[in-house]
Amino acid sequence: MSAYLKRMKRRKEKRKPKAVGHRGLGQTCLSSMMSSDEEFSLLPDNDQKSHPSPLEVVRAEIEKYKVTHERLVADKKDLLKARDEQLQLAEEYRNHSVKLRTMLEEEEQERVQSMKDGKAKLAAMQEEEGRLKGQLLSMEEELRHLDEQTLHLRQEAEAFPKVPEKKVVFTGAVSEGAEAVGFHIKSHIVYPMEGGTTLITFEEDAVAQNIVRLRQHMVKLGECYIRLEAEPVQLLIPSHVEVATHVCPKRILISDVPQDVDKSRLVDKLEIHFSKSRHHGGEVEDAEMLHDDGNVVLTFVEDTVAKGLTDRQSHKVDLGSRQKHYVKVTPFLSGEITDLQTRASVPTRTVLLTGIPDIMDPVDLQDQLEIHFQKHSNGGGEVDAIVYNPPGGRTLAVFKDDCAGEEL
Template structure:
């Protein structure tokens, strides 16, 4: 082996070694993220971005007894973000076996309009995602009251005034069973004796509250209780999506290069097959997101 060939192969091996080290560090970071998500008391801590939730069904009443509450179930699945860097591409194939075969082949010589590029195919590791059901119960007899004014009167008087206010409210109401008043937070929970008495009240978010000849505005909202069920954390290597690295920069536009890459990996003679989607980045970086395959 000549010295030039030896140095070339050594340079390639060093480059591959550096890439493997970066992949190992990335996997370590993801492992640390998964571990930090579990606190010592067994609770799971995960930041979930604001999202739209899908209402799936209403729960039936157990035991055949009349239930004045409304029980709702929402299915929530977080999207998984991934940073796609310059000269990289994500390719999703229709067949898992094709993705596995292309990954095992490792390197592919791709024709980019007269020039060739040695593209490296590596498994695509999906970050941590969260899936759970959100169970929400909306009370049929209780309402939450906030923004109660601070007044120099005993707590018992304030409870009486709140009870009287919602007993004869112009927006509905009725006989009050109980008033739980918290002076520090300026909030209260009003429980009516008649189911459904609160329905017309919560349609208006701000209500007049008359005390000592003055009108104050208090906020009213339904009393709800929520909890999570069927919580799942998922992470791993994608079975259909592969990551392409080392794509050379060309004078062609990004879309044309993307098409040439896709054509190469569609050909059975190159070990490929039908593709579902591809995203190539020639400059800078972009964020792509993955979601559960429905």
């Protein structure tokens, strides 16, 4: 538009008449008219015909200005039209830029939302991956546990047929119902006694219950009396036991050993025999005899020796006698308590006496207490066992099974 305006300005300057020429022509005409008043004639003059009159000149100038005005009006219309077109174009550009900005904002929002959705999906996939990995590890751990159980059961299945035979005999005793199922264990309960107490076991249950019922007892010791309290003994004994067994890889159980050989010598001979490589043995870490059945347990340093010996089972051993003796080698089953439930038990023949001061020799005091509770006049009876623990002393009382009841 600026180039167009400059071009129109130059065109106007070219069309503009010079003012000096016009003024000179007017002045000439006026001077001519003033100088020729005496010579005025109605007849036309040839010189005057060659020059236009001022009015004609003015009219001509007016016509020129009209033409210029019309052209300027046309140019103004063109400029207004061009301005309107530019304004319309600018409005279109503005609307288009608004639309583009709106589209860009919408695309940015969609991109941000898409990124959020992608991050959420990625987090969900990572969480799912973690859960699946956890399940995989759990399944692998369970599979490993099952493999261990399978190996353990296989070893036990192989070990059970090889266990040493135990000789049994029917003695005429019978059992019925639930008592026919299960096994019995011998009680061996260690009870720590406090200082200044006495455990006394009577031959009859009724005597012990009478002593507990009377509770307070006055005992004469020489020239003085002491006051004692009698109360029942509270023991915890197993009511339910579950034991898990497994084959020990370093130990063997040797059975069918001769009973007429010295025990320590027998253990030494077996240790020497099975420590030699030519007997498929190895270095022995420990040797022990089980006194309840007379069998011997050997523990090797390496865990590869026991399996080879138990596969063979029968072994010929030189025990120093004229003839060699055959012994049986089987796997050693170790036990682990997996579930132990206990219950409270009160011995019916044993009474705990408390509050005993240290006023005389412990042996004499124990004798005096036994004499006192043997007398029927004191509510007592025949004493089966008695133990006195003086104040500050440390004594462990052992309770065992007895055919008549508890035994101290």
